[in-house]
Amino acid sequence: MTEGCVYDSDSGQLLTGSYMDYCMPRAADVPSFKLGFTCTPCPTNPLGMKGCGEAGAIASPAAVMNAVTDALGVRDVPMPASPHVVWKAMQPMKKAAE
Numbered sequence: 063m064t065e066g067c068v069y070d071s072d073s074g075q076l077l078t079g080s081y082m083d084y085c086m087p088r089a090a091d092v093p094s095f096k097l098g099f100t101c102t103p104c105p106t107n108p109l110g111m112k113g114c115g116e117a118g119a120i121a122s123p124a125a126v127m128n129a130v131t132d133a134l135g136v137r138d139v140p141m142p143a144s145p146h147v148v149w150k151a152m153q154p155m156k157k158a159a160e
Contacts, residue, residue, distance in 0.1 A: 066142040
């Protein structure tokens with residue numbers, strides 16, 4: 063919801079190429095939550111290890127964007143769903159309600 067690359071429209075140069083320009087999520091952007099663990103060793107190898115990869119990172123952006131579009135009642139909201147982008151997506155709704 064905060065990350066997004068911006069390119070210059072004339073030259074195509076990346077404008078958000080450093081952490082000074084690119085908004086990375088911080089600890090303050092994440093709500094507090096409690097973690098729980100269940101240990102279930104894998105029976106097919108001697109160490110009981112399982113692969114994980116980026117399983118949690120694959121579906122979460124789509125789930126968040128689906129939640130935003132559903133809440134706004136619109137078909138599409140471009141990523142990242144910054145406050146300005148969400149505000150712009152709400153404008154047709156506001157005009158229709160008036």
